Amino acid sequence: MSLAILSSSTVSHLLPAIRVGGLRRGLWIETYEAPFGAYAQDLADPASGLHAFRPDAVLFAHDTPHVTAGLSPGAGPEEAAEARAQALARLRAGWRSARDGFRCPVIQQTLLPVALPLLGCNEHRLPGSRHHAVPLLNGAIRAAAEEDGVDILALDEAVTAHGLSAWHDPVWWLRAKQAVAPSAAPLYGDLVARLLAAGQGLSKKCLVLDLDNTLWGGVVGDDGTAGIVLGQGSAEGEAYLVLQAYARDLAARGIVLAVVSKNDMANALDVFDNHPEMLLRRGDIAVFLANWDDKATNLRRVAETLNIGLDTLVFVDDNPFERAWVQAELPMVAVPELPEDPALYAARIAEAGYFEALNLTQEDRARGAHYAANAARAAAVSETGDLRAYLAGLEMRLIWRRFDTVGLPRIVQLINKTNQFNLTTRRTTEDEVRALLTDPHAIALQFRLVDRLGDNGMIGVVVARETEPGTYAIETWLMSCRVLGRGVETAILAVLAEAAAGAGADHLVGRYRPTPKNAMVRGHYAGLGFTPVATEADGSETFRLSLDAYRPGPSPIVIAQG
Structure with missing residues (x-):
């Protein structure tokens, strides 16, 4: 697909990273960068290179000084509010021009918090402060984007996760007007590619979980349900609850959950049914496979049962051998490398962005239940052996x-x-x-x-x-x-x-x-x-x-x- 980046600063150093991020997700991305300082003219001129490019998506990637240029530290509350409103209006005008001209998705990058504070901790008491204006503008951008059907590239959230110094280098800003530091290009490219891939239906659909030492500490076949490490009272036990809570919340927003474990089925189910600290329950799992077959074989069964592609699965297992086996046998399955401490499992999965989505529908929320019911239907057909009679009875x-x-x-x-x-x-x-x-x-x-x-x-x-x-x-x-x-x-x-x-x-x-x-x-x-x-x-x-x-x-x- 083709992506046009309209920016008030230099973004040429980010384009290769966007292409690499796309390749990692099965996308070949052609990019176009508007001439420096002339993105507005490029957008308005039907004879421009942008219009000849005919993008499939447009990303507005403006730097903070450009967007906040109308603000002055000497401004009062009303004047500052009006300056912010005008800045937002200019952004929305650009969105409308892009959608009218190309009939394609529009992405707006949020502002990096690069403006220096003038008061410090009580910056909110200086209405015209650019430092104070950035979070207000980012909130207003999100609200306007929701109204206008524009998607958000959340650089402000990335800064919260990694720190401003990981994303912005004042030296490179002054030397080359690069608002996003060259060292952050891989992170930036990955975020952009996630959005584009999500728009093309390439996000993952199913989280497949191992059990022993992944959802709880210990081996249930050896330790018994009462002997596994899980729940309140120990840091390790609470760490496994963090992953379970994350999986449960993903299911609530439409990600299908499955279990693949080398285990005895009765032992595995006993934990789900009877352990008082378990957050996940049997009903949360669309496909539950506990047996002694290899993990790659069982992952194929999960995909077949759910009738989804293997490339829509994310497989989470604490065991490096199992991860390497699946990566070798099923390279299309996403297999995150987990850190040693289970407290970091959920964050590692979230950071990879496997489940990036642009919006959420009621059907999304009910997807797990749909797939679980479908698995029940398939099991019923298998038991009766008469597909025609079963379909008639549905x-x-x-x-x-x-x-x-x-x-x-x-x-x-x-x-x-x-x-x-x-x-x-x-x-x-x-x-x-x-x-x-x-x-x-x-x-x-x-x-x-x-x-x-x-x-x-x-x-x-x-x-x-x-x-x-x-x-x-x-x-x-x-x-x-x-x-x-x-x-x-x-x-x-x-x-x-x-x-x-x-x-x-x-x-x-x-x-x-x-x-x-x-x-x-x-x-x-x-x-x-x-x-x-x-x-x-x-x-x-x-x-x-x-x-x-x-x-x-x-x-x-x-x-x-x-």
């Missing part, structure tokens, strides 16, 4: 609606994160999706699946656009992998075909564009009765369906409009 209902503002955040998230069941992997912005709400030549549908075991949330998105009279081309068809194998795609086609026929169409055209992750849907259109039309050199395929000849196939799913 009492599935597919609830569909046109795109609306209520579902907009989740729709955008699904489009930009779904990689496997995604026929074209076409990414989009919130503005582009919002335009579909009123486009008379587009059919934009969202789907929700409910069954007797629970509500799976929004699981599918289909967008078809009229390309010629009587023909609607499907430009986006994607589904959550957690509902695969239930015949949902057949029911979705029935809804789409009826909507297209109602709009005057007599044909649907579907396109499959291969990517490294979506091979599973290569036969999607052929399996639904579409006729092959063309195959291109890159493997892309085009299919056509006559609505006059189409008849919905049998399905155990009841379709309802929501």
Whole structure:
């Protein structure tokens, strides 16, 4: 993808680090730096290099002296407040110009606290102080960004974690107008790449945890539930609670939890069920594997059970041998190198930014429960051995609606994160999706699946656009992998075909564009009765369906409009 950096200071020394950060996350990032001191002209001029670059994302990376230039130590409270308001208004004007010009995500860097204090600890009593203004402006930037749909690059939080001297060097500022010190370039590049990767759906989805000496101290098979080190009363016992609390909080925001442990299942479960200090409980774990198989084999089982890619797993294990084995066998799995002291485990995982996200939806919060229920469904199928009878007994209902503002955040998230069941992997912005709400030549549908075991949330998105009279081309068809194998795609086609026929169409055209992750849907259109039309050199395929000849196939799913 292409990233344009618009800055009031020098950022050329940061571009290689951004590219490296992208490569670590599977992104090839092309970068563009606005001419020094001329980012505003570059943004306003349609003939500029920026407009020729056509960025996929724009990062505003202004230095603190530039943004706070209107503040004066002699200003009173009202004058200082007005100066801050004007500074924020200038930033928002830049955001609007970028979104209007490129229809792409916008990222705003927060201000580094580089202004020197004039009063000291009571700096708040000097209204015009730049030192005092920076945290106020950063708060205002976040609030405005929330209103405007802009993402934040939180340099102020990074400074809190690492110290200002790690991020800013006055010598390099004076010599080369580098607001971010060269030594901080790797950190900066990694933060930027995290945001871009999150926007492309490349963040991790599942935290896989070892048990002995990872979630508690000791070996439960040897020490027994009562003998492990866990909980209040010792520093070591409380250290393991820190990791458990972090995992529990990640689950609350939508990260799926799994357990992979070389252990006897009964012993492992006994701790979760009966140890009074355990924060995590059995119900928090979507997949629980305690056996004597190697960790790589069990990680494959976790991914298969959850129907997610191995590259979405983060594996946490205190044992260096197990970490090295997984890294050798499954290099796509993220394996953090843990410090010796368990008190630092959670911080090490958090610092790596595996689970970076740009927003949070209700479906995210319920994701762990969705996957746990899906694992229960898979186990039930395995026990009965009769998939058709089991699906019929699930009492599935597919609830569909046109795109609306209520579902907009989740729709955008699904489009930009779904990689496997995604026929074209076409990414989009919130503005582009919002335009579909009123486009008379587009059919934009969202789907929700409910069954007797629970509500799976929004699981599918289909967008078809009229390309010629009587023909609607499907430009986006994607589904959550957690509902695969239930015949949902057949029911979705029935809804789409009826909507297209109602709009005057007599044909649907579907396109499959291969990517490294979506091979599973290569036969999607052929399996639904579409006729092959063309195959291109890159493997892309085009299919056509006559609505006059189409008849919905049998399905155990009841379709309802929501």
